[in-house]
Amino acid sequence: MDWLVFFRDGIAAWLPLFFAVLLVLMVYILWRTLQVMPRVTAAKTITSDANVSWDDVAGLDEAKEELREVIDYLREPERFSRLGARVPKGILLYGPPGTGKTLLAKAIASEAGAHFYAQSASAFVEMFAGLGAARIRKLFEEARKNAPAIVFIDELDAVGRHRGAGIGGGNDEREQTLNQLLVEMDGFSVNQNIILIGATNRPDVLDPALLRPGRFDRQIVVDRPDRLGRRKILEVHVKGKPLDPDVDLDSLAAATPGLTGAELANLINEAALLSARRGRTTIGEAELEEGVMRVIAGPERKTRVFSELERKITAYHEMGHALVGHFLEHTDPVHKISIVSRGQALGLTVSLPTEDRFLTSRSALMDQLAMMLGGRAAEELVFSEITTGAANDLERATAMSRQMITRFGMSEKLGPRVFGSDPHQPFLGRELGTEPSYSEEMAQEIDEEIYRLIDDAHQRAARVLVEHQHALHEIAAILIEHETIDKEQFERLLHGEPEQSVLAHETPPTTPTPEPQRKRARKPRPSRTPAASPTPGAAAARAVRHDDL
Numbered sequence: 077m078d079w080l081v082f083f084r085d086g087i088a089a090w091l092p093l094f095f096a097v098l099l100v101l102m103v104y105i106l107w108r109t110l111q112v113m114p115r116v117t118a119a120k121t122i123t124s125d126a127n128v129s130w131d132d133v134a135g136l137d138e139a140k141e142e143l144r145e146v147i148d149y150l151r152e153p154e155r156f157s158r159l160g161a162r163v164p165k166g167i168l169l170y171g172p173p174g175t176g177k178t179l180l181a182k183a184i185a186s187e188a189g190a191h192f193y194a195q196s197a198s199a200f201v202e203m204f205a206g207l208g209a210a211r212i213r214k215l216f217e218e219a220r221k222n223a224p225a226i227v228f229i230d231e232l233d234a235v236g237r238h239r240g241a242g243i244g245g246g247n248d249e250r251e252q253t254l255n256q257l258l259v260e261m262d263g264f265s266v267n268q269n270i271i272l273i274g275a276t277n278r279p280d281v282l283d284p285a286l287l288r289p290g291r292f293d294r295q296i297v298v299d300r301p302d303r304l305g306r307r308k309i310l311e312v313h314v315k316g317k318p319l320d321p322d323v324d325l326d327s328l329a330a331a332t333p334g335l336t337g338a339e340l341a342n343l344i345n346e347a348a349l350l351s352a353r354r355g356r357t358t359i360g361e362a363e364l365e366e367g368v369m370r371v372i373a374g375p376e377r378k379t380r381v382f383s384e385l386e387r388k389i390t391a392y393h394e395m396g397h398a399l400v401g402h403f404l405e406h407t408d409p410v411h412k413i414s415i416v417s418r419g420q421a422l423g424l425t426v427s428l429p430t431e432d433r434f435l436t437s438r439s440a441l442m443d444q445l446a447m448m449l450g451g452r453a454a455e456e457l458v459f460s461e462i463t464t465g466a467a468n469d470l471e472r473a474t475a476m477s478r479q480m481i482t483r484f485g486m487s488e489k490l491g492p493r494v495f496g497s498d499p500h501q502p503f504l505g506r507e508l509g510t511e512p513s514y515s516e517e518m519a520q521e522i523d524e525e526i527y528r529l530i531d532d533a534h535q536r537a538a539r540v541l542v543e544h545q546h547a548l549h550e551i552a553a554i555l556i557e558h559e560t561i562d563k564e565q566f567e568r569l570l571h572g573e574p575e576q577s578v579l580a581h582e583t584p585p586t587t588p589t590p591e592p593q594r595k596r597a598r599k600p601r602p603s604r605t606p607a608a609s610p611t612p613g614a615a616a617a618r619a620v621r622h623d624d625l
């Protein structure tokens with residue numbers, strides 16, 4: 077039994093040492109955890125490094141005017157308090173991505189002169205529970221210390237989402253952070269001279285408590301710019317870039333409806349890059365035009381090799397869109413027809429509205445639907461065969477006709493009613509388990525109405541093409557040869573002018589000839605028409621809500 081005694085005594089002797097080692101290990105692990113855990117850091121004031129001036133924000137006159145008032149208030153609050161006026165505690169900037177919300181906040185930073193604290197809401201959301209709330213507290217603490225101050229929270233929806241929504245309940249940490257924000261907003265009184273500015277492109281997902289009067293009481297929409305706005309934005313972005321003397325920014329603004337400030341900035345940059353690539357010293361019309369196309373549809377893919385048959389099908393497909401678009405009354409003028417592949421599209425037809433439009437009539441939507449189906453109709457007419465090329469057109473046409481019936485109440489049979497909830501419903505979980513707002517029979521009728529609209533549009537497109545079959549064949553042949561036809565050339569060709577005089581200075585591009593063995597392997601890909609061209613439908617949808625139809 078000696079070994080047992082030895083073992084017992086041994087354990088007794090080693091036990092204190094064992095605990096000591098354990099303790100050291102625990103302290104070490106705790107220390108490592110604290111190292112990894114992010115600190116509660118203060119928000120940065122970006123006043124010093126902001127190099128965006130008030131004039132760099134173009135075209136947002138109403139938003140600027142509203143914000144100007146806030147800046148004036150922070151500078152001389154007496155002017156307002158003398159009249160008993162109360163400026164809003166919180167201002168929410170909302171609108172589509174790239175319209176200049178963050179830019180506007182940066183401009184305020186340099187203009188306000190007051191202390192400016194900026195933080196992106198995503199920085200509050202952390203793995204560690206309670207840290208986001210602590211950061212909010214710290215941010216406001218600091219702002220209070222340095223009042224008058226502006227606190228700017230970008231991408232507010234990262235913390236401000238509706239509480240308790242979605243499958244599986246809310247995110248506890250996010251809710252804690254939001255609650256802290258609500259508490260802080262209640263905590264500063266009017267005379268504390270702190271103004272909170274938030275920015276988001278999803279105001280619809282924000283918690284109602286954030287939007288009530290007394291919190292974000294002023295909500296300013298920062299929308300896509302109109303023609304004048306686009307012109308001003310272009311002017312800001314061409315500053316310091318040498319342009320050809322004949323460049324007309326006004327017509328460029330007219331040719332870019334629906335583009336946001338960020339897209340316009342991108343367009344100018346693309347044009348500048350292209351000019352550099354072509355070894356030019358200035359930026360010309362051609363580069364700007366190509367910049368627009370790059371923003372709308374992506375860069376050209378000249379190296380893609382197509383078979384003769386594919387080029388022919390694509391040309392007829394695009395001509396189908398163009399002719400239907402041209403001859404129907406309520407469609408926008410065709411701006412460009414091309415069979416040069418861009419992005420995923422094999423070819424594209426761009427039509428542009430002549431002016432900004434915020435409402436779209438039923439007739440316009442019907443004509444647009446017919447134009448979308450013009451490509452497929454041309455394929456049927458000429459080749460008595462259909463291809464996968466119309467997939468994207470069909471997708472858009474189906475979505476549009478569904479919207480016409482279920483959201484815009486444009487079905488004569490079903491009347492002015494909305495069916496179901498908004499398809500853009502952000503919370504998957506919220507509608508789950510609730511009954512649809514219409515019966516199964518009604519669902520069937522909706523399907524039938526969608527079919528009827530599409531069928532009607534398809535037949536109208538086919539009728540137009542049969543009527544103008546001569547032009548279809550003639551201009552499609554020219555398109556195959558020249559690859560791109562612009563608005564003016566298209567109209568002149570339709571008026572019967574000969575190809576030689578219309579496309580006199582243009583030499584047909586040398587297209588790469590396909591290698592015979594590659595021919596068969598290549599399948600036609602879906603073509604978009606026009607890829608992302610601003611359609612009146614999109615304009616109407618914008619007037620209703622802030623995204624695409």
Ligand SMILES: Nc1ncnc2c1ncn2[C@@H]1O[C@H](COP(=O)(O)OP(=O)(O)OP(=O)(O)O)[C@@H](O)[C@H]1O
Nearest residue numbers: 133134173174175176177178179277309337338341
């Ligand atoms: N009104 C404008 N005037 C001049 N430039 C603009 C304007 N709007 C956008 N831009 C350009 O687009 C860029 C991006 O804009 P910004 O970051 O402000 O978009 P945003 O509205 O904050 O978008 P998001 O909602 O995606 O955050 C700016 O840096 C600027 O170059």
Ligand SMILES: [Mg+2]
Nearest residue numbers: 177178230275
């Ligand atoms: Mg932003």
